[in-house]
Amino acid sequence: MKINTKALAILAGLTVGMSSTAFAATADSFTDVPKDHWSYQALDYLAKEGVIEGMGDSTFQGGRAMTRYEMAAIVAKAMQKNDVNFGDKAVLDKLSAEYANELGTLKNQVNKNTSDINDLKNKTDKFKVWGMARVQVGDDNGLKSQSVGNSWSTKTNGDYNNRFYMDLEGSMKVNPYATARFTIEKNARYRDSEYWTATKPVKDDKGVTHLANVPVTGELRDMPDQDTNHNGSISNVWVELQLGKNHNWYTNIGRKWNGIGMQNLLLGGQVDGIATYHPIEGGHGWWFSGQYWKSSSDCSQYTVNYDENGNVKNVDSFVRRAPVNATVDFWGPLGKYMDANIGYTRVVGHKYNASNPNDGYWYDTSGFMNADLSVKPMKDLKVTGSYVKAFTNQQGTYGHGDRDLAVRIDYRGTDLNKVGSWGVYAKWMNLGAFADLGHDDEWSTREPTFTNGVRGWYYGFKMVPSKNVEWETMWAPHLAEQITWNTPVRRHILRSWLDFHF
CATH class of the missing domain: 2.40.160.10 (Porin)
Structure with missing residues (x-):
């Protein structure tokens, strides 16, 4: 099952809190996201905070539908943030429950990779x-x-x-x-x-x-x-x-x-x-x-x-x-x-x-x-x-x-x-x-x-x-x-x- 990337708007809102100080960044994180796009500031902030990485070539490609595993990876990174308010945490809990299976698979893969690296x-x-x-x-x-x-x-x-x-x-x-x-x-x-x-x-x-x-x-x-x-x-x-x-x-x-x-x-x-x-x-x-x-x-x-x-x-x-x-x-x-x-x-x-x-x-x-x-x-x-x-x-x-x-x-x-x-x-x-x-x-x-x-x-x-x-x-x-x-x-x-x- 795939979901539209507009789901990022929810994640952007809950992570950033829509505060005015959160969008003080001036540099473009992704070359294919116009500055007048409704999600520009949120995506720029999330990229600089390490929550999202884009496609690795300075592009976000927001028109592409993402997989549930990609969304789960974003949720996992957002869950590692320590400075979220009570309302944001409630939404994160719902997202983590929705993607519990994918998060479990990602965790197992991370553990295996960590074990292989240590070995x-x-x-x-x-x-x-x-x-x-x-x-x-x-x-x-x-x-x-x-x-x-x-x-x-x-x-x-x-x-x-x-x-x-x-x-x-x-x-x-x-x-x-x-x-x-x-x-x-x-x-x-x-x-x-x-x-x-x-x-x-x-x-x-x-x-x-x-x-x-x-x-x-x-x-x-x-x-x-x-x-x-x-x-x-x-x-x-x-x-x-x-x-x-x-x-x-x-x-x-x-x-x-x-x-x-x-x-x-x-x-x-x-x-x-x-x-x-x-x-x-x-x-x-x-x-x-x-x-x-x-x-x-x-x-x-x-x-x-x-x-x-x-x-x-x-x-x-x-x-x-x-x-x-x-x-x-x-x-x-x-x-x-x-x-x-x-x-x-x-x-x-x-x-x-x-x-x-x-x-x-x-x-x-x-x-x-x-x-x-x-x-x-x-x-x-x-x-x-x-x-x-x-x-x-x-x-x-x-x-x-x-x-x-x-x-x-x-x-x-x-x-x-x-x-x-x-x-x-x-x-x-x-x-x-x-x-x-x-x-x-x-x-x-x-x-x-x-x-x-x-x-x-x-x-x-x-x-x-x-x-x-x-x-x-x-x-x-x-x-x-x-x-x-x-x-x-x-x-x-x-x-x-x-x-x-x-």
Whole structure:
């Protein structure tokens, strides 16, 4: 059964109350309703109040007969109004009784749609994927490791200069207090001039084994056995738990990227282990962290043995295990414009043993102390200082091998949602040979350059040219590095990249 749209006049009258103030609107809600039409003001008001919507194309099409379901939908919206008088409510009650069946059907459909939407939301919330794709170009005159006897390879390292890179991250919600996480990273190197050579034993056409420099191309370096962390396979897997009575012991278990300190000076790399983070009750914003972990970057080495004629007799390979460590760390505010971090790490396993290289590679270091201080003297200016002290008897031949220092100055910063936002920074670093537990940092200040000391300034600029896109350029005009143990190198770096976040 269909009814004429003049029934809207009743609804208009009961909802608006025909008061003079109700028709103060001046804009047309529907282009096909003349201003001198008897229902113009009522329809304009009802549209602005959300009671009627028309046909979705700015027209009302009042000459078309509406279905009972369309009328029921209008009645349902009118019933949600709270400012109707007694007479209006009486008419609404009659209309709701007339369209009770249609209103019931609409309610059931709304409930079903709501259930379907909630079910879809729960499914999409259970699995999420996000990440970043990078296009990078650069130039670096350093990163050459010198040959020491026949055991070191001679190479130039282009991993962090000219590449296409992707970081894909995902989470799978197990329950409200447990989430499984993973990351996939991929480096695709594209500059032929940065191919390097690896020293390997090879046989000539007479079957005699010699050491030869075998080229390792960019394509080969993308293979799983050359770049285990950035070859497109799953590189990190861990779970995030919220433990305790109040679910505020935030705990990670598994393999993941981890950093210690404000500038990750002690550690900034992939680790295996467990870490828990907890806000200190009554601590005025301070947090505590306890961690038991091992760097996943064990050191593989080999020894070449020769016969009396100088030919390679055999090659003995072994793995020096990364140390197992226990860390306690505290951080929080010191007033309104200052933050601090302080921690201690104890080497508890795989300690260095000169008579057994498989026991570990971190020399005779027993532990580390790290401290950071960040100050905001101005609204857009932040200065961060970081210090790491290693408790070791070892000393590098270049600078202080038992300590790391870094000072970073940031002015303004970027916001991926704010096009045109920008920031600049300057950073000075003086890294010793034994004062940190490993890095895979963007600037190659440590791994994989095999340096035992580096110091100098880095300068950078970043901005957001488009939403979720960040452009950054970094320049290090003069770095002093100590390659192996006695060969100083002067190094300069210029890199620029675009990050596309999704």
